[in-house]
Protein backbone atom coordinates (compact mmCIF):
# COMPACT_ATOMS: atom_id res chain seq x y z
CA UNK A 245 0.00 0.00 0.00
CA UNK A 246 1.45 3.36 -1.03
CA UNK A 247 1.55 6.28 1.33
CA UNK A 248 1.21 9.89 0.22
CA UNK A 249 3.07 12.24 2.52
CA UNK A 250 1.54 15.45 1.17
CA UNK A 251 -1.55 16.82 2.88
CA UNK A 252 -4.32 17.72 0.44
CA UNK A 253 -7.21 20.12 1.02
CA UNK A 254 -9.89 17.65 -0.05
CA UNK A 255 -10.51 14.48 -2.08
CA UNK A 256 -11.58 16.75 -4.99
CA UNK A 257 -8.25 18.54 -5.07
CA UNK A 258 -6.37 15.25 -5.15
CA UNK A 259 -8.59 13.72 -7.84
CA UNK A 260 -8.52 16.82 -10.08
CA UNK A 261 -4.74 17.03 -9.98
CA UNK A 262 -3.73 13.34 -9.76
CA UNK A 263 -6.45 11.51 -11.76
CA UNK A 264 -5.75 8.33 -9.75
CA UNK A 265 -6.19 5.11 -11.74
CA UNK A 266 -6.17 2.93 -8.60
CA UNK A 267 -8.42 3.19 -5.53
CA UNK A 268 -7.49 5.82 -2.94
CA UNK A 269 -8.42 6.06 0.72
CA UNK A 270 -8.68 9.67 1.89
CA UNK A 271 -7.81 10.00 5.57
CA UNK A 272 -8.76 13.08 7.62
CA UNK A 273 -6.81 13.08 10.92
CA UNK A 274 -8.95 15.92 12.23
CA UNK A 275 -12.11 13.84 11.82
CA UNK A 276 -10.48 10.91 13.65
CA UNK A 277 -9.35 13.12 16.52
CA UNK A 278 -12.80 14.74 16.81
CA UNK A 279 -14.44 11.29 16.97
CA UNK A 280 -11.94 10.16 19.60
CA UNK A 281 -12.78 13.23 21.68
CA UNK A 282 -16.50 12.40 21.46
CA UNK A 283 -15.77 8.98 22.94
CA UNK A 284 -13.34 10.29 25.56
CA UNK A 285 -15.77 12.99 26.70
CA UNK A 286 -18.97 10.97 26.40
CA UNK A 287 -18.20 7.41 27.45
CA UNK A 288 -18.44 6.89 31.24
CA UNK A 289 -15.18 4.90 31.55
CA UNK A 290 -11.92 3.97 29.81
CA UNK A 291 -11.92 4.18 25.99
CA UNK A 292 -9.64 1.70 24.21
CA UNK A 293 -9.25 1.15 20.45
CA UNK A 294 -9.73 -2.21 18.71
CA UNK A 295 -6.59 -2.23 16.57
CA UNK A 296 -7.85 -4.79 14.05
CA UNK A 297 -10.43 -2.41 12.59
CA UNK A 298 -7.65 -0.24 11.11
CA UNK A 299 -4.04 -0.78 12.22
CA UNK A 300 -2.57 2.00 10.03
CA UNK A 301 0.24 3.74 11.91
CA UNK A 302 -1.21 7.20 11.20
CA UNK A 303 -4.47 6.07 12.79
CA UNK A 304 -2.73 4.83 15.94
CA UNK A 305 -0.61 7.99 16.17
CA UNK A 306 -3.62 10.29 15.82
CA UNK A 307 -5.60 8.35 18.42
CA UNK A 308 -2.68 8.66 20.84
CA UNK A 309 -2.51 12.40 20.08
CA UNK A 310 -6.24 12.68 20.84
CA UNK A 311 -5.75 11.00 24.24
CA UNK A 312 -6.50 7.28 23.69
CA UNK A 313 -4.39 5.34 26.21
CA UNK A 314 -5.58 1.75 25.83
CA UNK A 315 -5.73 -0.73 22.94
CA UNK A 316 -7.56 -3.98 22.31
CA UNK A 317 -5.04 -6.28 20.63
CA UNK A 318 -5.49 -9.80 19.28
CA UNK A 319 -2.06 -10.99 18.13
CA UNK A 320 1.68 -10.63 18.80
CA UNK A 321 1.98 -8.36 15.74
CA UNK A 322 -0.66 -5.98 17.13
CA UNK A 323 1.01 -6.08 20.56
CA UNK A 324 4.38 -5.18 19.03
CA UNK A 325 2.81 -2.41 16.90
CA UNK A 326 1.27 -0.68 19.92
CA UNK A 327 4.36 -1.18 22.11
CA UNK A 328 6.36 0.62 19.38
CA UNK A 329 3.87 3.47 18.68
CA UNK A 330 2.39 3.97 22.17
CA UNK A 331 4.91 2.51 24.65
CA UNK A 332 3.00 3.50 27.81
CA UNK A 333 -0.46 2.41 26.64
CA UNK A 334 -2.50 -0.35 28.30
CA UNK A 335 -2.80 -3.50 26.21
CA UNK A 336 -5.93 -5.65 26.51
CA UNK A 337 -5.28 -9.01 24.85
CA UNK A 338 -8.90 -9.82 24.10
CA UNK A 339 -8.66 -12.73 21.72
CA UNK A 340 -10.02 -15.56 23.89
CA UNK A 341 -8.00 -18.37 22.22
CA UNK A 342 -4.19 -18.05 22.06
CA UNK A 343 -1.33 -20.46 21.51
CA UNK A 344 1.13 -20.97 24.36
CA UNK A 345 3.78 -19.15 22.32
CA UNK A 346 1.44 -16.14 21.87
CA UNK A 347 0.75 -16.05 25.62
CA UNK A 348 4.51 -16.21 26.29
CA UNK A 349 5.09 -13.23 23.99
CA UNK A 350 2.35 -11.21 25.71
CA UNK A 351 3.80 -11.92 29.17
CA UNK A 352 7.23 -10.84 27.91
CA UNK A 353 5.70 -7.60 26.61
CA UNK A 354 4.08 -6.88 29.99
CA UNK A 355 0.44 -7.40 28.94
CA UNK A 356 -1.71 -7.24 32.10
CA UNK A 357 -5.20 -7.88 30.79
CA UNK A 358 -6.59 -10.95 29.01
CA UNK A 359 -10.05 -12.22 28.11
CA UNK A 360 -11.18 -15.83 28.12
CA UNK A 361 -14.37 -17.79 27.37
CA UNK A 362 -13.52 -21.41 28.19
CA UNK A 363 -12.01 -23.61 30.89
CA UNK A 364 -9.25 -24.95 28.65
CA UNK A 365 -7.96 -21.46 27.73
CA UNK A 366 -8.36 -20.15 31.29
CA UNK A 367 -6.19 -22.98 32.66
CA UNK A 368 -3.56 -22.12 30.03
CA UNK A 369 -3.50 -18.50 31.24
CA UNK A 370 -3.37 -19.54 34.90
CA UNK A 371 -0.38 -21.76 34.12
CA UNK A 372 1.55 -19.24 32.01
CA UNK A 373 0.68 -15.72 33.27
CA UNK A 374 1.79 -14.33 36.66
CA UNK A 375 -1.41 -13.47 38.57
CA UNK A 376 -0.06 -10.46 40.46
CA UNK A 377 -1.93 -7.33 39.30
CA UNK A 378 -3.15 -9.10 36.17
CA UNK A 379 -6.75 -8.98 34.96
CA UNK A 380 -8.65 -11.82 33.35
CA UNK A 381 -12.00 -10.79 31.89
CA UNK A 382 -14.51 -13.55 31.23
CA UNK A 383 -16.25 -13.08 27.90
CA UNK A 384 -19.89 -14.07 27.80
CA UNK A 385 -22.63 -13.98 25.20
CA UNK A 386 -26.39 -13.66 24.97
CA UNK A 387 -28.70 -14.57 22.13
CA UNK A 388 -29.25 -10.86 21.31
CA UNK A 389 -30.01 -9.40 17.90
CA UNK A 390 -29.34 -5.78 16.95
CA UNK A 391 -25.96 -5.93 15.25
CA UNK A 392 -24.89 -6.35 11.63
CA UNK A 393 -24.01 -9.97 12.32
CA UNK A 394 -23.79 -12.36 15.24
CA UNK A 395 -20.53 -11.98 17.19
CA UNK A 396 -21.63 -14.66 19.68
CA UNK A 397 -21.23 -17.30 16.95
CA UNK A 398 -17.51 -17.61 17.67
CA UNK A 399 -16.74 -16.34 21.17
CA UNK A 400 -18.44 -16.10 24.53
CA UNK A 401 -19.40 -18.39 27.42
CA UNK A 402 -23.03 -18.84 28.49
CA UNK A 403 -24.18 -17.00 31.62
CA UNK A 404 -23.81 -20.21 33.69
CA UNK A 405 -20.40 -20.99 32.19
CA UNK A 406 -19.20 -17.41 32.73
CA UNK A 407 -20.14 -17.54 36.44
CA UNK A 408 -18.00 -20.66 36.91
CA UNK A 409 -15.08 -19.10 34.99
CA UNK A 410 -15.30 -15.84 36.97
CA UNK A 411 -15.15 -17.76 40.26
CA UNK A 412 -12.08 -19.67 39.01
CA UNK A 413 -10.37 -16.41 37.94
CA UNK A 414 -10.84 -14.94 41.43
CA UNK A 415 -9.76 -18.17 43.14
CA UNK A 416 -6.53 -18.22 41.07
CA UNK A 417 -5.67 -14.73 42.34
CA UNK A 418 -6.26 -12.72 39.16
CA UNK A 419 -8.29 -9.50 38.98
CA UNK A 420 -11.76 -10.75 37.98
CA UNK A 421 -13.58 -8.83 35.24
CA UNK A 422 -16.26 -9.39 32.63
CA UNK A 423 -16.46 -8.55 28.96
CA UNK A 424 -18.81 -8.93 26.02
CA UNK A 425 -19.19 -7.70 22.45
CA UNK A 426 -22.77 -6.91 21.38
CA UNK A 427 -21.90 -7.41 17.67
CA UNK A 428 -20.43 -4.96 15.21
CA UNK A 429 -22.47 -2.00 13.89
CA UNK A 430 -24.94 -2.52 16.75
CA UNK A 431 -27.72 -0.03 16.10
CA UNK A 432 -29.99 -1.24 18.90
CA UNK A 433 -28.88 0.12 22.32
CA UNK A 434 -31.13 -2.49 24.00
CA UNK A 435 -28.31 -4.99 23.34
CA UNK A 436 -26.05 -3.20 25.85
CA UNK A 437 -28.93 -3.03 28.34
CA UNK A 438 -29.43 -6.83 28.24
CA UNK A 439 -25.69 -7.57 28.40
CA UNK A 440 -25.00 -5.27 31.36
CA UNK A 441 -27.87 -6.76 33.37
CA UNK A 442 -26.59 -10.26 32.52
CA UNK A 443 -23.13 -9.22 33.78
CA UNK A 444 -24.64 -8.31 37.16
CA UNK A 445 -26.42 -11.70 37.17
CA UNK A 446 -23.11 -13.50 36.48
CA UNK A 447 -21.41 -11.70 39.39
CA UNK A 448 -24.30 -12.69 41.67
CA UNK A 449 -24.12 -16.35 40.61
CA UNK A 450 -20.31 -16.45 41.02
CA UNK A 451 -20.33 -14.56 44.31
CA UNK A 452 -17.57 -12.39 42.82
CA UNK A 453 -17.48 -8.63 42.44
CA UNK A 454 -16.13 -7.83 38.97
CA UNK A 455 -13.50 -5.08 39.04
CA UNK A 456 -14.20 -3.95 35.48
CA UNK A 457 -16.88 -4.46 32.86
CA UNK A 458 -15.77 -4.13 29.24
CA UNK A 459 -18.83 -3.34 27.12
CA UNK A 460 -17.07 -4.18 23.87
CA UNK A 461 -17.05 -2.49 20.53
CA UNK A 462 -20.07 -2.51 18.29
CA UNK A 463 -20.69 1.25 18.42
CA UNK A 464 -22.35 2.03 15.09
CA UNK A 465 -20.86 4.18 12.34
CA UNK A 466 -22.84 6.36 9.94
CA UNK A 467 -23.42 4.04 6.95
CA UNK A 468 -26.85 4.96 5.59
CA UNK A 469 -27.70 8.53 4.67
CA UNK A 470 -31.00 8.51 6.52
CA UNK A 471 -29.76 6.78 9.69
CA UNK A 472 -27.56 8.87 12.01
CA UNK A 473 -26.29 6.83 14.96
CA UNK A 474 -26.73 8.45 18.37
CA UNK A 475 -23.55 7.58 20.32
CA UNK A 476 -24.40 9.91 23.17
CA UNK A 477 -27.65 8.03 23.82
CA UNK A 478 -25.76 4.70 23.91
CA UNK A 479 -23.15 6.15 26.33
CA UNK A 480 -25.90 7.46 28.61
CA UNK A 481 -27.74 4.13 28.55
CA UNK A 482 -24.55 2.22 29.44
CA UNK A 483 -23.90 4.48 32.43
CA UNK A 484 -27.50 4.38 33.66
CA UNK A 485 -28.01 0.61 33.30
CA UNK A 486 -24.65 -0.15 35.00
CA UNK A 487 -25.67 1.92 38.01
CA UNK A 488 -29.12 0.29 38.11
CA UNK A 489 -27.93 -3.29 37.68
CA UNK A 490 -24.95 -3.20 40.06
CA UNK A 491 -25.76 -0.41 42.53
CA UNK A 492 -22.97 0.08 45.08
CA UNK A 493 -19.58 -1.25 44.01
CA UNK A 494 -20.38 -1.24 40.28
CA UNK A 495 -17.42 -2.29 38.10
CA UNK A 496 -15.42 0.39 36.29
CA UNK A 497 -16.43 0.56 32.63
CA UNK A 498 -14.22 -0.03 29.60
CA UNK A 499 -15.17 0.09 25.92
CA UNK A 500 -13.18 -1.05 22.88
CA UNK A 501 -14.66 0.49 19.73
CA UNK A 502 -13.05 -0.15 16.38
CA UNK A 503 -15.58 0.88 13.76
CA UNK A 504 -17.19 3.61 15.92
CA UNK A 505 -13.84 5.37 16.31
CA UNK A 506 -12.27 5.02 12.88
CA UNK A 507 -14.95 4.57 10.19
CA UNK A 508 -15.88 8.22 9.73
CA UNK A 509 -12.31 9.44 9.15
CA UNK A 510 -11.80 7.68 5.78
CA UNK A 511 -13.52 8.12 2.41
CA UNK A 512 -12.84 5.60 -0.36
CA UNK A 513 -12.50 6.90 -3.91
CA UNK A 514 -13.07 4.30 -6.62
CA UNK A 515 -13.14 4.87 -10.39
CA UNK A 516 -15.68 3.71 -12.95
CA UNK A 517 -13.82 1.40 -15.35
CA UNK A 518 -16.79 0.86 -17.56
CA UNK A 519 -20.57 0.95 -17.69
CA UNK A 520 -21.35 -2.26 -19.56
CA UNK A 521 -23.94 -1.56 -22.25
CA UNK A 522 -25.35 1.24 -20.11
CA UNK A 523 -26.33 -1.14 -17.29
CA UNK A 524 -23.73 -2.73 -15.01
CA UNK A 525 -21.19 -0.43 -13.38
CA UNK A 526 -17.65 -1.84 -12.97
CA UNK A 527 -15.49 -0.11 -10.35
CA UNK A 528 -11.73 -0.45 -9.83
CA UNK A 529 -12.33 -1.68 -6.26
CA UNK A 530 -14.78 -4.12 -4.74
CA UNK A 531 -15.35 -6.98 -2.34
CA UNK A 532 -11.79 -8.30 -2.49
CA UNK A 533 -10.50 -4.79 -1.91
CA UNK A 534 -11.43 -2.04 0.52
CA UNK A 535 -15.12 -2.99 0.31
CA UNK A 536 -14.42 -6.49 1.59
CA UNK A 537 -16.98 -6.40 4.40
CA UNK A 538 -19.93 -4.86 2.52
CA UNK A 539 -21.42 -8.23 1.50
CA UNK A 540 -21.66 -9.08 5.25
CA UNK A 541 -22.50 -5.72 6.81
CA UNK A 542 -24.52 -4.15 3.98
CA UNK A 543 -24.01 -1.24 1.63
CA UNK A 544 -22.78 2.22 2.59
CA UNK A 545 -25.06 4.55 0.63
CA UNK A 546 -23.22 7.80 1.48
CA UNK A 547 -22.05 8.00 -2.11
CA UNK A 548 -20.92 10.96 -4.21
CA UNK A 549 -20.01 10.67 -7.89
CA UNK A 550 -17.67 13.28 -9.36
CA UNK A 551 -16.21 13.80 -12.83
CA UNK A 552 -12.43 13.71 -13.40
CA UNK A 553 -12.58 17.52 -13.08
CA UNK A 554 -14.17 16.93 -9.64
CA UNK A 555 -17.57 18.31 -10.68
CA UNK A 556 -20.35 16.53 -8.76
CA UNK A 557 -22.78 14.52 -10.92
CA UNK A 558 -26.30 15.61 -10.05
CA UNK A 559 -28.45 13.63 -12.49
CA UNK A 560 -31.48 11.77 -11.24
CA UNK A 561 -30.37 8.62 -9.41
CA UNK A 562 -31.25 5.13 -10.61
CA UNK A 563 -30.42 1.73 -9.13
CA UNK A 564 -27.53 -0.15 -10.67
CA UNK A 565 -25.79 -3.46 -10.18
CA UNK A 566 -22.21 -2.57 -9.22
CA UNK A 567 -19.30 -4.98 -9.67
CA UNK A 568 -15.71 -4.87 -8.46
CA UNK A 569 -12.77 -5.37 -10.83
CA UNK A 570 -11.97 -9.06 -10.30
CA UNK A 571 -13.32 -11.92 -12.44
CA UNK A 572 -15.10 -13.51 -9.48
CA UNK A 573 -18.88 -13.21 -9.69
CA UNK A 574 -19.28 -12.69 -5.91
CA UNK A 575 -17.29 -9.46 -6.39
CA UNK A 576 -20.45 -7.37 -6.40
CA UNK A 577 -21.75 -4.73 -3.98
CA UNK A 578 -24.85 -5.87 -2.08
CA UNK A 579 -28.24 -5.10 -3.60
CA UNK A 580 -28.49 -2.33 -6.16
CA UNK A 581 -26.82 1.02 -5.70
CA UNK A 582 -28.44 4.37 -6.57
CA UNK A 583 -26.10 6.31 -8.88
CA UNK A 584 -26.69 9.57 -10.82
CA UNK A 585 -27.93 9.22 -14.39
CA UNK A 586 -25.23 11.51 -15.82
CA UNK A 587 -22.30 9.46 -14.47
CA UNK A 588 -19.74 8.37 -17.05
CA UNK A 589 -16.81 6.04 -17.52
CA UNK A 590 -13.74 7.54 -15.82
CA UNK A 591 -15.81 9.23 -13.07
CA UNK A 592 -14.96 8.72 -9.41
CA UNK A 593 -17.40 7.13 -6.96
CA UNK A 594 -16.69 8.18 -3.36
CA UNK A 595 -17.93 6.16 -0.37
CA UNK A 596 -17.93 8.00 3.00
CA UNK A 597 -17.43 6.32 6.37
CA UNK A 598 -15.08 3.60 5.05
CA UNK A 599 -12.32 3.62 7.71
CA UNK A 600 -13.09 0.30 9.42
CA UNK A 601 -12.34 -3.19 8.07
CA UNK A 602 -11.26 -1.82 4.69
CA UNK A 603 -7.53 -1.06 4.45
CA UNK A 604 -6.96 -3.98 6.86
CA UNK A 605 -8.71 -6.61 4.77
CA UNK A 606 -7.83 -5.34 1.27
CA UNK A 607 -6.33 -8.13 -0.89
CA UNK A 608 -4.31 -8.26 -4.13
CA UNK A 609 -6.59 -10.95 -5.60
CA UNK A 610 -6.51 -11.04 -9.43
CA UNK A 611 -3.81 -8.35 -9.43
CA UNK A 612 -6.09 -5.58 -8.12
CA UNK A 613 -6.12 -3.90 -4.70
CA UNK A 614 -3.29 -1.38 -5.27
CA UNK A 615 -4.80 0.86 -2.62
CA UNK A 616 -3.05 4.03 -1.46
CA UNK A 617 -3.80 6.45 1.37
CA UNK A 618 -3.85 10.22 0.95
CA UNK A 619 -4.14 12.58 3.90
CA UNK A 620 -6.66 15.41 3.58
CA UNK A 621 -7.67 18.40 5.68
CA UNK A 622 -11.39 17.66 5.17
CA UNK A 623 -13.39 14.85 3.62
CA UNK A 624 -16.09 16.93 1.95
CA UNK A 625 -15.48 16.14 -1.73
Ligand SMILES: *Cc1c(COP(=O)(O)O)cnc(C)c1O
Pocket residue numbers: 294296297316338339425427428429460461462463500501502503504600
Ligand atom coordinates in the same frame (compact mmCIF):
# COMPACT_ATOMS: atom_id res chain seq x y z
C1 LIG B 1 -13.42 -6.61 16.60
C2 LIG B 1 -13.50 -6.40 18.06
C3 LIG B 1 -13.82 -5.13 18.57
C4 LIG B 1 -14.21 -3.96 17.69
O1 LIG B 1 -15.49 -4.12 17.19
P1 LIG B 1 -16.21 -2.93 16.40
O2 LIG B 1 -17.53 -3.52 16.04
O3 LIG B 1 -15.37 -2.60 15.24
O4 LIG B 1 -16.35 -1.79 17.35
C5 LIG B 1 -13.81 -4.97 19.93
N1 LIG B 1 -13.51 -5.98 20.75
C6 LIG B 1 -13.21 -7.22 20.31
C7 LIG B 1 -12.87 -8.29 21.28
C8 LIG B 1 -13.19 -7.46 18.95
O5 LIG B 1 -12.90 -8.69 18.51
